[in-house]
Structure formats: structure tokens, C-alpha cells
Amino acid sequence: MTVEFYKKASDKNFVANPAKGSKHNRGCAVDLTLINLKTGKEVAMATPYDSFSAAAAANYEPVTPEVKKNREFLIATMRKYRMNVLDNEWWHYDFSGWQSYDLMDIPFEKL
DSSP states (O other): OHHHHHHHOSOGGGSOOTTTOOSGGGTOEEEOOOBOTTTOSBOOOSSOTTOOSGGGSTTOSSOOHHHHHHHHHHHHHHHHTTEEEETTEEEEEEETTGGGSOOOOOOGGGO
């Protein structure tokens, strides 16, 4: 799965080379956004989840006060659990100490 995803990715800056593995392949990274539980809709952020535009940077300005508040809330909450935001992707978080975990090669069907 990872190999096929890498082959199809148009911008290799946002996809880990499967020969080296990634933090995701170690179970130490997550891509996520916030959802309003009352409406079921994503809360306002500078970009949609999984965007690769410049506005996806964790400190991108200018943003509205609402977006800034939402982004800061998500970053602070994740940091509390040792998950650190990737500078150019507000929606990507890496676990502190990810280097200590082995690469996993689990077929998608087994997850």
C-alpha cells in the first residue's frame, strides 16, 4: 500500500520513501482534524485536512481569529500527549521518540 501511494504521489516532499519508512509505518504519526460533534462538520482551519498548500503550515498567517484559535487548540491538545505538529502540515502529528520504534509492514487488509 505504501509503495503504491509513493509511486502515485505527485509531490514526493509530502510522502515518505517506503525504502526508508515513515513515522506512520512505525505507528507514531497521525493525520487528523477537528469535528464539531453537534454538526458533524470540520471546524474552520486555514486549509482543508490533508492540504499541501503553503497555508497548511502550522504557523501560517494571516488567518481569522477563529482559525487561529482552532489551530492552537489542536496543537496544544496534541502536544499534551507528546504528539508534535509538523511545521508545514497543521494536520500531521508525530509522537515524541518515534525513532525508537521499528518499521511495521502490515498489509492494509489486516488492519
